[in-house]
Amino acid sequence: MANFQKGKVDIVAVAKAAKVSPSTVSRTFNHPDLVNPATRKKINKAVQRLGYIRNRAAQTMHGKRSGTIGLVVPTINHAIFSEVIQAFSDSIDKAGFSLLLASHGYDLDREYAMVRKFLEHRVDGVALVGLEHSDATNRLITQQKIPALAIWNYSEESPLPCVGADNHLAGRLAAEHLLELGHRDIGLIFPETQGNDRAQHRLSAVHDALGEQGVSVPDEHETQAPYSVSQAKQAALALLTTPKRPTALLCGNDVIAQGALFAAQKLGLSVPDDLSIIGIGDFKGSADVEPGLTTIRIPAENIGALAGEKFTDFITSDDPEHFSIRCDLECVARQTTRSLAT
Amino acid sequence: MANFQKGKVDIVAVAKAAKVSPSTVSRTFNHPDLVNPATRKKINKAVQRLGYIRNRAAQTMHGKRSGTIGLVVPTINHAIFSEVIQAFSDSIDKAGFSLLLASHGYDLDREYAMVRKFLEHRVDGVALVGLEHSDATNRLITQQKIPALAIWNYSEESPLPCVGADNHLAGRLAAEHLLELGHRDIGLIFPETQGNDRAQHRLSAVHDALGEQGVSVPDEHETQAPYSVSQAKQAALALLTTPKRPTALLCGNDVIAQGALFAAQKLGLSVPDDLSIIGIGDFKGSADVEPGLTTIRIPAENIGALAGEKFTDFITSDDPEHFSIRCDLECVARQTTRSLAT
DNA sequence: AATAGTATTGCAAATGTTTTCATAAATTTG
DNA sequence: CAAATTTATGAAAACATTTGCAATACTATT
Numbered sequence: 001m002a003n004f005q006k007g008k009v010d011i012v013a014v015a016k017a018a019k020v021s022p023s024t025v026s027r028t029f030n031h032p033d034l035v036n037p038a039t040r041k042k043i044n045k046a047v048q049r050l051g052y053i054r055n056r057a058a059q060t061m062h063g064k065r066s067g068t069i070g071l072v073v074p075t076i077n078h079a080i081f082s083e084v085i086q087a088f089s090d091s092i093d094k095a096g097f098s099l100l101l102a103s104h105g106y107d108l109d110r111e112y113a114m115v116r117k118f119l120e121h122r123v124d125g126v127a128l129v130g131l132e133h134s135d136a137t138n139r140l141i142t143q144q145k146i147p148a149l150a151i152w153n154y155s156e157e158s159p160l161p162c163v164g165a166d167n168h169l170a171g172r173l174a175a176e177h178l179l180e181l182g183h184r185d186i187g188l189i190f191p192e193t194q195g196n197d198r199a200q201h202r203l204s205a206v207h208d209a210l211g212e213q214g215v216s217v218p219d220e221h222e223t224q225a226p227y228s229v230s231q232a233k234q235a236a237l238a239l240l241t242t243p244k245r246p247t248a249l250l251c252g253n254d255v256i257a258q259g260a261l262f263a264a265q266k267l268g269l270s271v272p273d274d275l276s277i278i279g280i281g282d283f284k285g286s287a288d289v290e291p292g293l294t295t296i297r298i299p300a301e302n303i304g305a306l307a308g309e310k311f312t313d314f315i316t317s318d319d320p321e322h323f324s325i326r327c328d329l330e331c332v333a334r335q336t337t338r339s340l341a342t
Numbered sequence: 343m344a345n346f347q348k349g350k351v352d353i354v355a356v357a358k359a360a361k362v363s364p365s366t367v368s369r370t371f372n373h374p375d376l377v378n379p380a381t382r383k384k385i386n387k388a389v390q391r392l393g394y395i396r397n398r399a400a401q402t403m404h405g406k407r408s409g410t411i412g413l414v415v416p417t418i419n420h421a422i423f424s425e426v427i428q429a430f431s432d433s434i435d436k437a438g439f440s441l442l443l444a445s446h447g448y449d450l451d452r453e454y455a456m457v458r459k460f461l462e463h464r465v466d467g468v469a470l471v472g473l474e475h476s477d478a479t480n481r482l483i484t485q486q487k488i489p490a491l492a493i494w495n496y497s498e499e500s501p502l503p504c505v506g507a508d509n510h511l512a513g514r515l516a517a518e519h520l521l522e523l524g525h526r527d528i529g530l531i532f533p534e535t536q537g538n539d540r541a542q543h544r545l546s547a548v549h550d551a552l553g554e555q556g557v558s559v560p561d562e563h564e565t566q567a568p569y570s571v572s573q574a575k576q577a578a579l580a581l582l583t584t585p586k587r588p589t590a591l592l593c594g595n596d597v598i599a600q601g602a603l604f605a606a607q608k609l610g611l612s613v614p615d616d617l618s619i620i621g622i623g624d625f626k627g628s629a630d631v632e633p634g635l636t637t638i639r640i641p642a643e644n645i646g647a648l649a650g651e652k653f654t655d656f657i658t659s660d661d662p663e664h665f666s667i668r669c670d671l672e673c674v675a676r677q678t679t680r681s682l683a684t
Numbered sequence: 685a686a687t688a689g690t691a692t693t694g695c696a697a698a699t700g701t702t703t704t705c706a707t708a709a710a711t712t713t714g
Numbered sequence: 715c716a717a718a719t720t721t722a723t724g725a726a727a728a729c730a731t732t733t734g735c736a737a738t739a740c741t742a743t744t
Binding site: 363366369376400404 | 721722726728729730731
């Protein structure tokens with residue numbers, strides 16, 4: 001039972017089955033208050049019986065919203081972003097939107113391609129991670145007048161509305177924490193900053209903060225590692241076996257910090273007695289490592305949820321007003337850092 | 343420059359600008375070989391100048407594929423699935439498809455709702471995680487004749503084509519590894535199995551394998567924890583402080599195993615000397631923990647990539663043929679397990 | 685009971701594309 | 715050079731909806 005013969009079930013099939021006009025069926029969905037309750041019941045029964053499912057493509061063509069939001073992230077499978085995606089997804093789902101997701105692997109040209117693809121699907125908005133995008137992308141967004149949003153980063157100068165944290169501040173907080181604890185020989189492990197403004201902002205702020213206290217980082221104590229525990233571990237192993245080992249490691253994010261922690265353990269160094277380690281991010285799990293990782297907490301869930309909420313508001317509002325939100329950062333001192341002053 | 347006045351740019355605007363008919367513009371996109379190269383050039387120039395972007399909604403309405411595939415996962419932000427999502431996304435992207443993503447938090451009714459939502463968007467296929475779905479979902483899929491695929495699990499009896507690993511086997515392999523090492527007092531930490539056939543299959547296979555060797559697990563050595571490092575750590579702490587501590591812990595997955603590892607470290611137990619720990623999954627990072635986690639490797643990337651490839655093939659093929667693929671498992675012995683036989 | 689509303693429904697046009705069919709132009713063939 | 719192909723283009727119908735407008739039926743008012 002259900003699903004009539006082979007034919008497609010569209011709104012006119014339903015109309016026929018309920019002995020009304022297609023317009024009335026359409027109205028039952030879109031303006032139920034305009035149709036007689038009795039008729040509505042008939043129609044719903046027909047819908048049920050035929051297994052009719054609305055066709056958003058047809059609606060979209062008509063100028064209605066598509067009900068989709070495109071999100072383009074650097075990568076999906078790094079703890080960093082998967083939390084934001086989850087929160088964002090849940091949040092827009094509440095407002096009835098579906099998520100189109102794509103990743104570009106830190107390649108801004110691919111990011112452009114993804115945004116284009118989403119525009120073909122007539123998404124109601126595009127959310128991007130970070131503030132650094134190709135000119136082509138920016139042009140595309142303004143030209144097509146598509147609602148756009150930058151997630152994860154916050155900056156006053158952002159051309160796009162944004163919801164996120166100030167990465168300069170994140171870097172500064174991390175540096176200041178170590179400085180306060182008396183560290184002067186500080187090693188730095190950051191990812192490639194090209195096309196990654198998060199990392200870039202953090203790193204430059206770290207240098208600024210250290211510089212203000214007259215601390216400089218020798219070249220052999222500053223190294224690069226991608227956001228991968230194993231590669232960060234390798235990089236940290238190299239750094240920690242240089243002649244004059246630093247007393248603290250400041251890492252571009254928690255994944256790297258975790259790698260550094262494992263490297264230290266591998267070398268038999270006691271953390272935090274022989275070496276302090278601080279990360280940035282406070283990802284799921286950072287609290288649970290042994291010892292618990294000291295880090296600058298970036299509220300990923302908050303950011304994702306807030307971004308989704310504000311963005312859908314923006315999209316559905318008649319007179320949308322611009323917004324940008326700076327989410328608060330916090331230094332979470334756990335067990336991987338300690339004061340040198342003893 | 344570019345973007346003419348305020349008006350919408352559609353295919354007829356382009357046609358007008360290039361002084362051809364809309365049909366020709368459409369053909370330029372869909373069957374370029376049928377149109378004169380000179381005309382094509384004119385049209386492309388017009389497209390460029392007007393900033394025209396094709397409208398897939400209109401195409402879809404016409405019966406063309408929407409170019410989207412819906413993927414419904416339990417959660418996005420657990421390492422378990424984020425890797426599969428990443429690989430699947432990349433894989434279908436190569437075939438020109440976009441990913442609609444949703445999560446249901448292990449609630450099969452929400453899964454149904456998500457699938458429905460995707461059908462409204464006229465996705466070209468739906469991929470689900472696992473083999474256990476609500477009747478409503480199964481009915482919906484067959485009724486609507488939508489290509490569907492189960493990812494992550496493999497089973498002969500699956501009503502849906504599937505690409506994944508045999509979780510029974512995974513559980514069995516883990517149990518056998520511990521048995522071979524001589525362990526008889528084995529603790530089990532698994533997530534709630536309700537609505538999670540992966541966990542359920544693994545757990546029942548573990549019991550079977552242990553039972554075959556006459557090993558049984560006392561109630562106080564079998565506990566539940568969700569896929570969360572911190573909660574697993576709590577559960578493990580409780581389990582490890584029972585009067586007669588087991589010599590080995592078999593964990594439902596690597597996240598739990600990692601939590602167990604941290605718990606052991608917190609209690610001052612040496613792994614693997616005082617306690618062996620084995621996980622299931624081999625997630626990113628499992629190799630890098632200190633000590634490296636012994637686990638049953640489930641090739642998430644492979645599964646995601648293969649699933650995407652086969653599924654898009656299936657969808658685009660004229661005479662699609664059914665497929666199901668069982669991905670190989672492997673016991674990766676690292677440093678968290680050791681033999682009791684000394 | 686006639687008038688003015690109001691509630692309910694249907695008709696038809698519009699949305700942006702693709703594709704079939706027909707036509708015109710160019711090219712090949714005998 | 716005429717006939718037969720082939721190539722290139724356009725006209726129009728079709729796809730599944732929504733919505734403004736018009737028509738009808740019903741209710742309330744005097």
